[in-house]
Amino acid sequence: MKENGDSIKRSGKKSGKKSGKDSEEKIEKVIGLLREQFGVEKVDFELKEMGKDRIYAFRCEEFEGEPDHLDFIHHGFYFGKLEKDGLRLSIEGSFLVGRLATKNVVEINREDVEKWMMGENLNLNSMNLNFKSGREYREISDGYVILKCGSYFLGCGKLRDGVIRNFIPKNRQIKVGK
Amino acid sequence: MVMLMKPADIFKENSEFFDRYSRIDSSQEFLEYMAKPLRQSIRVNTLKIERGRIGEIVENLKNDFELGQIPWCEEGFFVNTGVRSGRITLTVEHQLGLIFSQEASSMIPPVILELRPGMKVLDMAASPGAKTTQIAAYMENRGCIIANDVKFSRLNVLISNIQKCGVLIAKVTMMDGRTFRKWENRFDRVLLDAPCSNVGMIRKNFKYMKIWKMRDVVALSRLQKQLIRAAYRTLKPGGILVYSTCTLDPMENEEVVDSLLSTTDATLEEIKIPVKGREPFTEFEGEKYDSEVKKCLRIHPQDNNTEGFFVAKILKG
Numbered sequence: 001m002k003e004n005g006d007s008i009k010r011s012g013k014k015s016g017k018k019s020g021k022d023s024e025e026k027i028e029k030v031i032g033l034l035r036e037q038f039g040v041e042k043v044d045f046e047l048k049e050m051g052k053d054r055i056y057a058f059r060c061e062e063f064e065g066e067p068d069h070l071d072f073i074h075h076g077f078y079f080g081k082l083e084k085d086g087l088r089l090s091i092e093g094s095f096l097v098g099r100l101a102t103k104n105v106v107e108i109n110r111e112d113v114e115k116w117m118m119g120e121n122l123n124l125n126s127m128n129l130n131f132k133s134g135r136e137y138r139e140i141s142d143g144y145v146i147l148k149c150g151s152y153f154l155g156c157g158k159l160r161d162g163v164i165r166n167f168i169p170k171n172r173q174i175k176v177g178k
Numbered sequence: 179m180v181m182l183m184k185p186a187d188i189f190k191e192n193s194e195f196f197d198r199y200s201r202i203d204s205s206q207e208f209l210e211y212m213a214k215p216l217r218q219s220i221r222v223n224t225l226k227i228e229r230g231r232i233g234e235i236v237e238n239l240k241n242d243f244e245l246g247q248i249p250w251c252e253e254g255f256f257v258n259t260g261v262r263s264g265r266i267t268l269t270v271e272h273q274l275g276l277i278f279s280q281e282a283s284s285m286i287p288p289v290i291l292e293l294r295p296g297m298k299v300l301d302m303a304a305s306p307g308a309k310t311t312q313i314a315a316y317m318e319n320r321g322c323i324i325a326n327d328v329k330f331s332r333l334n335v336l337i338s339n340i341q342k343c344g345v346l347i348a349k350v351t352m353m354d355g356r357t358f359r360k361w362e363n364r365f366d367r368v369l370l371d372a373p374c375s376n377v378g379m380i381r382k383n384f385k386y387m388k389i390w391k392m393r394d395v396v397a398l399s400r401l402q403k404q405l406i407r408a409a410y411r412t413l414k415p416g417g418i419l420v421y422s423t424c425t426l427d428p429m430e431n432e433e434v435v436d437s438l439l440s441t442t443d444a445t446l447e448e449i450k451i452p453v454k455g456r457e458p459f460t461e462f463e464g465e466k467y468d469s470e471v472k473k474c475l476r477i478h479p480q481d482n483n484t485e486g487f488f489v490a491k492i493l494k495g
Contacts (some may be wrong), residue, residue, distance in 0.1 A: 045346055059346040060322035063298050067361040067412075070324065073333060074350035077341045091274060092344045095226050110238075117270050151227050151234060152274060172273045 023049040026082055030055050033087040037144060039102030045076075053082040057096060080156070086144045088167060091155040094146050098153035103139035105146045106157075106164065113149045119173045122147075122157070122164040188213050188387070195390045199377070201463070202426055203478055211479035216381035218257040219248060219282040219484075220266060221308075224315045225344045226276050229253070235276055239269065249452040251285040253315075275342040280308040283378070283453075283477055283487035287369055287420045288312040290449055290491050295320035297366040302355040302409055305332035307339035309371055314345040323348045324365075326355060359408035368419045370409040372402045372434075378424035378486035381479060395427050402434045410442055410494065419444075419492040424485055426478065428462040431488040435474060436467040438492065446473040447491045454481040458488075 027047050034040040045057045058076025079096065080089040089097070098105065112122055145164065147154040157164035189196040189209065199208075222232045232253055236245055243266055248254035257266050271277045288309050293299070293316040304310045304325035313323055325340070325348045327333055333352060340348050355370070375395050376386045406421055413419050421438075423430055438444050458476045460467050474490040 057346060059319065060349070063322050065298070065364050066322075067324075067358070067364055070349070070351050070353075072349045073352055074337045074340070075348070076346050077344060092341060095275075095344055096346075113270055117273060151231055152270070152276065153226075154274065174268055174270060174273055 026053065027055070030080075030082055030087055033082075034097065037086055038097060038100075038104055038146060039139075040097050040100045043097060043100065045096070047079065048076075049082075055079045055082060055087075057093065083144075087156075088144050088158070089146065089156040091153070091168070091172060094148075094153040094155045098146050098148055101146055104141065104143065104159075105148055106140060106159075107148050108154075110149060113152065113154065114174070116147060116154055116157075116166060117168060117172075117174045118176060119166050119168055119170070121166050124159070124162045124164065188384075192387055192390055194392055195387055198392060198395075198427070202428070205480070207480040208478055211483065212380055214381060214479075214483075216281065216485055217483060218266060219280060219285075220245075220255050220257055220272075220277045221251065221280045221285060221312060222253040222255070223276055223278050223311065223343050224253055225311070225319055226274070235271055239266070239271060239277075242269070248282045248285065251282070251289055254280070254282060254285045256282060275344060278308065278311060278339070278343060280312070281382070281424075281485050283482070283484040284308060284371075284422075284424065285312065286449075286451065286453065286475070286487065286489050287371060287422045288316055289451060290489065291316075291367050291369060291418055291420050293317050293367060297321045298364070299323045299367045300358065300365040300369070300409070300412060301325045302358065302368060302370045302405065303327060303373055304350075304371075305329070305336040307336040307343075309369060310336065310348055311339055311343035311345055313367075313369065314343065314347055317347065319344075319346045321347055324351055325349065326351045326353055326358075328352065328354050355405045356408045358412040361412050363414045364412050366414055366417050368409045368413045368417070369422075370405055370419065371422045372398075372405055372430075374398055374402070374423035374425040374430050375427060376424055377426050378479070381485055395429055399427075399429045399433060402430055403437045406434055406438050407441070410438055410444055410492065413494045415494050417494050419494065421490045421492060423488050426476070426486045426488065428459040428465075428467075431476070431490075432459045432462070432467045432471045432474065433465060435471050435490045435492070439468045439470055443495050445493045445495065446470045447493055448473045449475045449489060449491050453477065456481060 026049050045059050048056050050056050056076045057079035077092050078090050079093040142159050144156045145159045222235050244258035246256040295318045301310045305327040310325045380387045409419050455475045455477050458471050458474045477487040479486050
């Protein structure tokens, strides 16, 4: 079951800093949340916890003939954070699973993309949402949602009372007037 | 401002550099292009958008920027300043990691590595990670890349670029590249984008000319010869090693490749991509090099209006 999309894998070996039971439970929880929140049933990468509740995605645990005693400083990328109330995906996490998500995906237009990337919250009522009735947009409910615009995935926001709260990190925001 | 200075004035600031490079390229054109600011270029990150949708990104950016195809890299584009005075690094596409700012000539090494998904690749001097992320894109995030750099201070930017480009398969290590000589025949592909005197980057930042010293070139050449031997040793038989630098001194280029050819069974393959280059040196200041080095690619700034660059494609029998 390696890289064939059979199921979500979890890891706590050489390259993962945390390998305890607690960490494994958290990865199980992330897998469950991917299904519940976003309808993602199958992915073809592995997950590990590095830093409290910070989840990383990666491939290539170890390969035949890999030089021994290599001390890895880093492997893969930051996938998202396990919050008390759900899974908040990073921008890269949303690109990785966004195409597989069947619920809680909000499609916005280019104008709203600019606002979102400036760090603004979005109001569902005033947005020109491109809701579609097809397979991809069956369900949107309060909690963490993936934002997308065409082929672009824009990370996660938190939907509550019609407002999507922005989590774009400052170093990824676009600045007005520059 | 570099733009307002005359070429001759620029080089007066480092006469040792001027003397040396007069022997490498004495043309007025060379001086003129060295004094010109480098034109910007980007690579569309196909780890985040399918290759077939590169056109979508280009269309979106065309509203604000004038883009021109880079002939030797399908997903690479030159950027000319457009309607909006903003920089391309401040666009949504850049901040989402859909495009990556990368010098056009530095896109060549991954292009000629003949990468495939599933390969085991060593990027021996990986920071800041432009080529690492390009390698991952060609491998479609399948396989494994050991992305190594010797300097801790350079790892942050490497890790940050791995993140932004969505690279799943890179394992970052911090070692002296020469250590890899311990592990013989391990990798399908090795990239050695060697530490160098950065003359090609003078167009990007003028400090590289001010700090240039001949004694550094001598020390770097020695280090490069040790690194290329380690890189070749860790390459599997039948594998490809690409050696590149962003400098033009024969001592850091042809002489380094010649040293590998004379001590191992390495062979060179001609680089067949649509890029303008010039005849490599087979002799410089009394040193004669193997005529095989003619197969290397030597690019001067005026050849394609890029930074100066040198690439060798080396095969292990």
